[in-house]
Each structure stands twice: as structure tokens, then as C-alpha cells.
Amino acid sequence: MEHTSKDLRVRRTLKAIRSAFYELVLTKNYSDISITELTDLAEINRKTFYLHYSSLDDLVKEVEQEIVDHILQNVRMSAEQMDVAGCVDNFYHYLDECDEVQQKLLCDSHYYFFYEDVTDAVLKSNAFSRFFEMTKHPDIVRSYSICITFIYRNWLKNGRPIPLDELIEYASMIIAKGYSGIIEKEA
Known part of the structure; x- marks a missing residue:
């Protein structure tokens, strides 16, 4: 509403x-x-x-939609260009600049339902449609994409142990290249 x-x-x-x-x-x-x-x-x-x-759920849905709109404003261009690193960078900076309430809604385990609804709406948006249309199993790829937020949430929960820019670089490699992209090769 x-x-x-x-x-x-x-x-x-x-x-x-x-x-x-x-x-x-x-x-x-x-x-x-x-x-x-x-x-x-x-x-x-x-x-x-x-x-x-x-209901209270009706209020929550309204807040969720506002956050979805804000996230999409921040990542739409990168998503439309299929720029994974740009999506991660813009999304993490968005999360980092969120106020305390938004961070709790998106990162606190007691509000997991909120995070899931927002993530689902963002990933099903037109901006992200090409990421999934080009794959044989879009639901599996969409599930994998959810890791982006888990990485940020864990970093936040652990007290931000590395600088944000390093987190962005590392998370982008993991998402874009999978585990093989981050294994340190033996010299």
C-alpha cells in the first residue's frame, strides 16, 4: 500500500x-x-x-519495497551491463551507507525473512533478468547470487576485519569466478 x-x-x-x-x-x-x-x-x-x-506485515512490505527500490537505484546500471564486480561494489557501498535500522533489517538473523523478500525482489527485477536468462538453471544461479549478502553480513558480524574495498574485491572474485578464482596458487 x-x-x-x-x-x-x-x-x-x-x-x-x-x-x-x-x-x-x-x-x-x-x-x-x-x-x-x-x-x-x-x-x-x-x-x-x-x-x-x-497488518504489521503490510507495513513491512512497504518498507521492503522502498529498500528494493533504493538497492536497484544503486546497482541497476551495473546489473544491466552484467558487471558482477560493479554490482557487488555498488551493493556493498549501499549496505555500508545504510542507517542502523536498514542494516538490522537486511543483516540481522532475526529479520532473515525481510532480507529474503528484498533479495528475491531485487534478483527477479528486470535489471537482473539477463544474468539468469542466459543460464540453463536460473534458480540455481539466483541462489548462488544470494551469497553476496551472506559475505557482507558475515563481515559485519565479525567486526569488519578487513577494509571494505578488500572485501568488495574478494567477494567479486568469489562470485564471478567461484572458489577456483580465489585459491592461492602455489608458487
């Missing part, structure tokens, strides 16, 4: 809902967030929430 009202009260209400949701995301797992808690924090009543969203 896209909200584009010009009514100031509606925009304030939607902003309050979104702010309350983001605050709860930072402190709770999704399964622990209730509509009552969200509406209390947003200082609105439940009925007002339901005027704008049919």
Missing part, C-alpha cells in the same frame, strides 16, 4: 508509525513487535493504524 497523501495529518501519522516501527526494530525481534506496542509508541490508536495498514 503506497501512501502519497498530501494531508498533513496523514503524513504525520504515517511518519509516527514508521518512526515507532524503526525504534522497535532496533530493540526487538520482529516476532516480538505488537500492533499495540507500535501504536502506543506512535501515540495513535489501533484504529488509526488499521486505516493505513491491514
Whole structure:
């Protein structure tokens, strides 16, 4: 459900809902967030929430779509040119520049469903269609492509042990060349 009202009260209400949701995301797992808690924090009543969203999942879908749109803005050109390294570079820089809420939604294991929905939408977009159309088993290739985010999430979880640019270079090689592309050859 896209909200584009010009009514100031509606925009304030939607902003309050979104702010309350983001605050709860930072402190709770999704399964622990209730509509009552969200509406209390947003200082609105439940009925007002339901005027704008049919459920908490409806709000999540809206946030997911916004993030998909932002990711595609960042990687579309590289994807359309079938530039794997460019996709990884742009995507990692996007993730690195995300705010705390977006990083939690995309990288925290308690929000794995969110990450899966966003990743699925990005990889099924027109920008990525050529990557998969040229293969015999597009679903297998799409599954392999998901590794890009796992690499970043693990790097983040481990406290960023190497510089971002080195991570980008290494992840690009792994994705583009597979394991054989990163094995250190004996001298």
C-alpha cells in the first residue's frame, strides 16, 4: 500500500508509525513487535493504524519495497551491463551507507525473512533478468547470487576485519569466478 497523501495529518501519522516501527526494530525481534506496542509508541490508536495498514506485515512490505527500490537505484546500471564486480561494489557501498535500522533489517538473523523478500525482489527485477536468462538453471544461479549478502553480513558480524574495498574485491572474485578464482596458487 503506497501512501502519497498530501494531508498533513496523514503524513504525520504515517511518519509516527514508521518512526515507532524503526525504534522497535532496533530493540526487538520482529516476532516480538505488537500492533499495540507500535501504536502506543506512535501515540495513535489501533484504529488509526488499521486505516493505513491491514497488518504489521503490510507495513513491512512497504518498507521492503522502498529498500528494493533504493538497492536497484544503486546497482541497476551495473546489473544491466552484467558487471558482477560493479554490482557487488555498488551493493556493498549501499549496505555500508545504510542507517542502523536498514542494516538490522537486511543483516540481522532475526529479520532473515525481510532480507529474503528484498533479495528475491531485487534478483527477479528486470535489471537482473539477463544474468539468469542466459543460464540453463536460473534458480540455481539466483541462489548462488544470494551469497553476496551472506559475505557482507558475515563481515559485519565479525567486526569488519578487513577494509571494505578488500572485501568488495574478494567477494567479486568469489562470485564471478567461484572458489577456483580465489585459491592461492602455489608458487
